[in-house]
Structures are given as C-alpha cells and as structure tokens.
Amino acid sequence: MEKKVVLFAFNGDPMCFVHVLLNALEMNQKGYDVKIVVEGEATKLIAELADPSKPLANLYKQVKEMGLIDCVCKACATKTGVLESASEQWLPICEELSGHVSMAKYIEEGYEIITF
16 A cells, blocks of 8 residues: 655745655655645745745755645735745645645545644
C-alpha cells in the first residue's frame, strides 16, 4: 500500500517552510503520495518564492513543477495579500471550510497529516 501524507504548512518563516519543501521532495522520491497544503502565514511565501532571486526559490519551483502543492488556503492567501499571485502561478485554491482548507477531506482519503 502506498503511503499517503499531506504536509500542512502554516508557519511563514522561510527556515520552517524549507523543511516542508525538502520533505515533500524526499517523500515523493521514495514513492509516497505526498501533497502540500499552504495555510496561515505560510501563504505569504507564495509571492516571495516566485521570485527566482530569493533563497529557496529553486526548491519552491521544483515542488510546483512536480505538482506537489495540492492546495492554497483562499482565506489566508486573501489575508496575506497573495491570492492574486497564487492564481497567477496556477496554484490550486481551496475554500471548502469557511474559506479555509478542510483537513477532514484528506483524512477521509487516507492521508496522514503532518503540520509545520
């Protein structure tokens, strides 16, 4: 059975977010069904890391190109001012839980949830 993991990134500190990116890449390489959900203050990093001159931009680009970002919280992206950037980057926007992302949907699909 394939291991299913969803990494919920809430922390807006780039030093924390790098661990989300690295772990997602490693899990993907090892054959896990891994997804990233960007929530809370972490949403502000969406616009920042889209700039190729920023540290971590290459890791972020790699994760995006692999389709590992499953969802960006609409309410949080709106609050941090990056909803437009998320849309321009063609990132999936979710809002099924009063504007936020539902953890229950991932649990119901058999994913283990890890929060950062």
